[in-house]
Amino acid sequence: MSLNVEQLQQEVEFQLSQLDFPKQPESLYDPLRYMLSLGGKRMRPILVLLANNLFGGKMEQAMPAALGLEVFHNFTLLHDDIMDKAPLRRGNSTVHEKWNGNIAILSGDAMFVKSCQLITQTHSAAMPDVMNLFLKTALEVCEGQQLDMDFETRETVDVDEYIEMIKLKTAVLVGACLGIGAQIAGATEEEVKHAYDFGVNLGVAFQLQDDILDVYGDEQKFGKQVGGDIIANKKTFLLLTALKNASGETASKLQHWLNYQGDDNLTKVNAIKEIYAALHVKQSAETKMNDLYSEALSHLDALPIDQNRTTALRKLSSMLMLRES
Amino acid sequence: MSLNVEQLQQEVEFQLSQLDFPKQPESLYDPLRYMLSLGGKRMRPILVLLANNLFGGKMEQAMPAALGLEVFHNFTLLHDDIMDKAPLRRGNSTVHEKWNGNIAILSGDAMFVKSCQLITQTHSAAMPDVMNLFLKTALEVCEGQQLDMDFETRETVDVDEYIEMIKLKTAVLVGACLGIGAQIAGATEEEVKHAYDFGVNLGVAFQLQDDILDVYGDEQKFGKQVGGDIIANKKTFLLLTALKNASGETASKLQHWLNYQGDDNLTKVNAIKEIYAALHVKQSAETKMNDLYSEALSHLDALPIDQNRTTALRKLSSMLMLRES
Numbered sequence: 001m002s003l004n005v006e007q008l009q010q011e012v013e014f015q016l017s018q019l020d021f022p023k024q025p026e027s028l029y030d031p032l033r034y035m036l037s038l039g040g041k042r043m044r045p046i047l048v049l050l051a052n053n054l055f056g057g058k059m060e061q062a063m064p065a066a067l068g069l070e071v072f073h074n075f076t077l078l079h080d081d082i083m084d085k086a087p088l089r090r091g092n093s094t095v096h097e098k099w100n101g102n103i104a105i106l107s108g109d110a111m112f113v114k115s116c117q118l119i120t121q122t123h124s125a126a127m128p129d130v131m132n133l134f135l136k137t138a139l140e141v142c143e144g145q146q147l148d149m150d151f152e153t154r155e156t157v158d159v160d161e162y163i164e165m166i167k168l169k170t171a172v173l174v175g176a177c178l179g180i181g182a183q184i185a186g187a188t189e190e191e192v193k194h195a196y197d198f199g200v201n202l203g204v205a206f207q208l209q210d211d212i213l214d215v216y217g218d219e220q221k222f223g224k225q226v227g228g229d230i231i232a233n234k235k236t237f238l239l240l241t242a243l244k245n246a247s248g249e250t251a252s253k254l255q256h257w258l259n260y261q262g263d264d265n266l267t268k269v270n271a272i273k274e275i276y277a278a279l280h281v282k283q284s285a286e287t288k289m290n291d292l293y294s295e296a297l298s299h300l301d302a303l304p305i306d307q308n309r310t311t312a313l314r315k316l317s318s319m320l321m322l323r324e325s
Numbered sequence: 326m327s328l329n330v331e332q333l334q335q336e337v338e339f340q341l342s343q344l345d346f347p348k349q350p351e352s353l354y355d356p357l358r359y360m361l362s363l364g365g366k367r368m369r370p371i372l373v374l375l376a377n378n379l380f381g382g383k384m385e386q387a388m389p390a391a392l393g394l395e396v397f398h399n400f401t402l403l404h405d406d407i408m409d410k411a412p413l414r415r416g417n418s419t420v421h422e423k424w425n426g427n428i429a430i431l432s433g434d435a436m437f438v439k440s441c442q443l444i445t446q447t448h449s450a451a452m453p454d455v456m457n458l459f460l461k462t463a464l465e466v467c468e469g470q471q472l473d474m475d476f477e478t479r480e481t482v483d484v485d486e487y488i489e490m491i492k493l494k495t496a497v498l499v500g501a502c503l504g505i506g507a508q509i510a511g512a513t514e515e516e517v518k519h520a521y522d523f524g525v526n527l528g529v530a531f532q533l534q535d536d537i538l539d540v541y542g543d544e545q546k547f548g549k550q551v552g553g554d555i556i557a558n559k560k561t562f563l564l565l566t567a568l569k570n571a572s573g574e575t576a577s578k579l580q581h582w583l584n585y586q587g588d589d590n591l592t593k594v595n596a597i598k599e600i601y602a603a604l605h606v607k608q609s610a611e612t613k614m615n616d617l618y619s620e621a622l623s624h625l626d627a628l629p630i631d632q633n634r635t636t637a638l639r640k641l642s643s644m645l646m647l648r649e650s
Contacts (some may be wrong), residue, residue, distance in 0.1 A: 146353040
């Protein structure tokens, strides 16, 4: 059966709305309901369902884990928002702003428990493997978030360390979605590994594209201020590549703008973009991104299944890689 | 085989010290190691092992879950300390004081994942039931902590609501330790239920004793300032019972001291203790505590097993109920 991504998205949205949380205590469960109501692309559960379908699994068997992974993803957003002191999430107040920090910590904890409960609803033959991959991934996501925070205060960060950080912080969860979908369908260990590796490589590529869009995106389509990473001196792939490749006067100029304390952000953004252009930083990022995307697709190619089954997943990946927001 | 509580404690301590956490990122895993090194009575894992032994289970089969429950307990302490802004935990700096709030949130999350991973090491026949009871309990513990925070700002709290809160916040975890130990040993559903109910009742009784010791304990043996709950107007079983039973002049006096803004804590403590004495509040608490303890023991009596096997558990419970600290 071939699956339509938009239909899957609607189905996931409906199933999420049907999740049953206790009424009391309101101050614990209202933030959970709120987080899940803020929307999003629901990419993770859709990837679980597509991977499951790839190996002939039934959608209803993969749905609890698919929802569990979406709930887990939202739990990480909830706690990350506290740590980042973020005021907004998808254009709405974050939980710690709308309620308070304590409620955000605790409802996040409850959300994590809820995600585990959904995972345990997986049929018993697959459950142990699914749970192991899920928990291994959850721990790696914590490691990635910690590295991200560590990098903020570190003097120097290597480009490879950055790739490792985004791999842990975001890509392994994409990989786990694919791997878990495959596990639930009863795929072999090798097939699960290919599905997982497809997801991890896609996830890193996706994150690099985020870095690129933050500088070169169309403000209208991107939906947030272009250049935000530059203004904040965020150690992205672009900045780290520039720091690695700059020398002489270019290096001094770059350092000057990184130390800049003024408020003429537009001039800063343009100056750093000029340095990026001189150092071909955008091309470096695009090359890396395309390599990762190819690597991802090679894992689909390697699957010993009818390649027609991979069409929906390939279409979705290419949409994700061509996105402008 | 009869088990010796001190030997079990040593074994648990040793096994905890053998838990293997990754070296990196240090800022994620050092706080975990630190929390687990602060000691404690290790009552929860010991209860898992004793319950497992009650039904003839092998200790090594119950050890991963026993450790998982101790790690989970320490995760709840870590996050509770942030919410309570507590400076000290077992005489040492809390994680959010020694490191910072963000690190405390994230290392707590990682600690929770780690506890789930330990639970999944349970042998496959018992794992699904153990995981279900564990996750149900974890969610209830979040609910209990939320109710506890809600009560702080609520005008009135009913004694029964208070009992329900401490049941969720601390007693269900004690119940889960007993139930999970029984599940791992392959006990019947009815046996698991009795073990669980024994634990829940014991847990509530234990918490009531904490309330009593905070007012009537021997400062030297109790290890913390006696009267702390009174000074903080903490809504304990004692205060809520006094508020329920006081009338006329006694009610006015009580209200006066609850509104007292001065710093003569000793006079406040003594005044409230006088009110408690007039209202026989200590006796009410002791009666409730003893009823719960009897109820707990009745669940051991009801077990269709050689009652000699219950000796270690009875001895430990009576030690817990006679404790002075």
